[in-house]
Amino acid sequence: MLLIDLARTSAAVAADSARLAKIRHLAELLGRVGPDEAEIAIAYLSGELPQRQIGVGWRSLSDLPEPRLVATATLTRIDSLLEQIKAQSGPGSQGARRALVNELFGAVTRQEQAFLGRLLTGELRQGALNGVMIEAIAKAASVPAAEVRRALTLRGWLPAVGAAALAGGVEALRAFHLEVGRPVAPMLAQSAPTVTAALEKIGGPAAIEWKLDGVRVQAHRSGDQVGVFTRTLDDITAQVPELVEAMSRLEIDDLVLDGEVIALQADGRPEPFQVTSARVATKIGSRDSVPLSVFFFDALRVNGVDLLDLPDAERHAALVGAVPAELITPRLVTGDAEEGEAFFGEAIRRGHEGVVVKSPSTPYAAGRRGAGWIKVKPRHTLDLVVLAVEWGHGRREGKLSNLHLGAFDPETGDFVMLGKTFKGLTDELLAWQTEQFLRLADGPTDGWTVHVKPVMVVEIAFDGVQRSSRYPGGMALRFARVLRYRPDKRAEEADTAASVRALLP
Incomplete structure (x- = not known):
């Protein structure tokens, strides 16, 4: 051809x-x-x-x-x-x-x-x-x-x-099977404002797990060989020796597990995400200054048997049978909203992101936002993509500051703009993003605006979504502010325009 x-x-x-x-x-x-x-x-x-x-x-x-x-x-x-x-x-x-x-x-x-x-x-x-x-x-x-x-x-x-x-x-x-050493795209979660709302969506008793603020990993073991991959399917085996050691100590030597690695303080509270992220990005895998802990929450393969099509309850039972309790993410199974909210509150008190509420009957929907997983955080946040950046004024002169934010539209493969923000940016972040976005510049600048390749994901906190005729999508974020960048996520993993539209009053 x-x-x-x-x-x-x-x-x-x-x-x-x-x-x-x-x-x-x-x-x-x-x-x-x-x-x-x-x-x-x-x-x-x-x-x-x-x-x-x-x-x-x-x-x-x-x-x-x-x-x-x-x-x-x-x-x-x-x-x-x-x-x-x-x-x-x-x-x-x-x-x-x-x-x-x-x-x-x-x-x-x-x-x-x-x-x-x-x-x-x-x-x-x-x-x-x-x-x-x-x-x-x-x-x-x-x-x-x-x-x-x-x-x-x-x-x-x-x-x-x-x-x-x-x-x-x-x-x-049908000849394709889960292969140890070949990562699959991770299952993703939808969002709900409260545990009560999540339980109502699922419609019955559910498993509620702590949502750790770490780096998502998929760990593979075949015999003595261990491989560790990120949510973007990058091989980071050499950078996480603690996880390699933990996998090597397991009695079962043919398995694939889903979990998080996280840097913890002496009292068990998590270090800021940037600390964990920087440690995982370190090529030498040094543990001298920032040790990593690992917690698993799902099993995709155990003892040579693929588990993707099994319901969550059966996959978790297989996980419990293969992994020591201290390496498993805290989990509560309940249909009681009050009990679930208390479990959520304990996760927040201990410094974690929130919880994920899981239907016990849902299979593992790799690479998709399955309806059976619903994340709950104490504040509204979205993972959005930076579409353009404006040069700053005053003390921010010479720095790329105001971010144009877009949600992903999987129907068209494009992005729906939801507004702009320069709030939440530290001097350190301003310097970093100026360097990054000049490198990602897509063609000539448009006056004060630098259009960039839509590849950088940023986590945005906001107070609500409102209808707006200012943007083509007909909606805009209220009081958007930057929490952090997410280099561990691809643009296609950003929150969708449909999920944002669902938050409209």
Whole structure:
């Protein structure tokens, strides 16, 4: 298949705002792609590279060669050149990489150059994120979308799952299993203002667990081998030796667990999140100054048996049978709202974020905000994405200060702006975010405003949501203020526009 076919399909998908139309465009192309190019095609149209990162940014794409007039570049040819670009390292690599970039862009037409440029810089935002692409794969392969979602849960890489579906249908999709050493996307929680409201949503007795203010981890063990991964699926095994030791001491040697690592003070209260986050980010894994503790709250695999489809109550029973009590997150099972609120109050008194209320019947909905998990915090907070930043005035002159905040819209893959804030920013945060956002600048500045790539997640406290004609989404946050940045979260994990809209009075 030629690259021009993808470029044209991408343009059609971007031009059509209707979800079903996007799916139709993508499915038509996927129905024509060959088995050796399916994974490449799905990756490119999802805005991803099979190589993930190749060391080429928008600054590398200035002064490109003249485009060809006739499209002849195949997907396999483009993929081969990208592999060569990624492989460059050591002395002379910069010049070699530049020569290969010129060869790549000199082999394609103007429309293909534009498509490749957006792909390589992460700007291919056409509304073809996972939700739409899953439906397109299902349509092209004539399989249920639920089968594609389940396989994605276990494999974690949609292009590989899509290629399997197109080649082998449902049978190929059901061949995917949870693999020790290959992380899956974590299950996420919805929000409620109180434990009482959460219990009402679940509609009966529930498990209530402390929500620790640590770093989410997924721990894998197979024999003597232990792997630890973040919520963004990054391997941090070398950075958390305490967790590796804890996993190695367990009697069961084939398991996958979900939990949190957290730095605790001498009295058992948590250190600020920044302390835990900085310690986990330390490449050397030193424990001399900031030791880490680990607490597990879910089991995805125990004794070689996958547990994802089992209800929460059965998964937790398996966890209790595999892990010592001191390594398990405090948990209460109750249908009594007063008892649940007291448990929540104790978690807050001890310095933790709040609680997560869990339906005992819910399976593990990897990568999604399952209706069976509901988080409750003592104040309204949202994880939002920074869309732009304005230069400050007065004592903040020379610093990027006022943040433009957006909620994620999974239907379009875009962001809905909810307002601006400069409140809650310390001098240290101002200096840090100025450096970060200048690096993430997306094109020229617009007067006082610097538009940035929508990748940075920030946790925002607010007093409520109100209707507003000022922003396209028709709503705005009241008294928004910055709590902290969340480098452990991807933009796609931010709170959705729908969840914010649900908070409108």
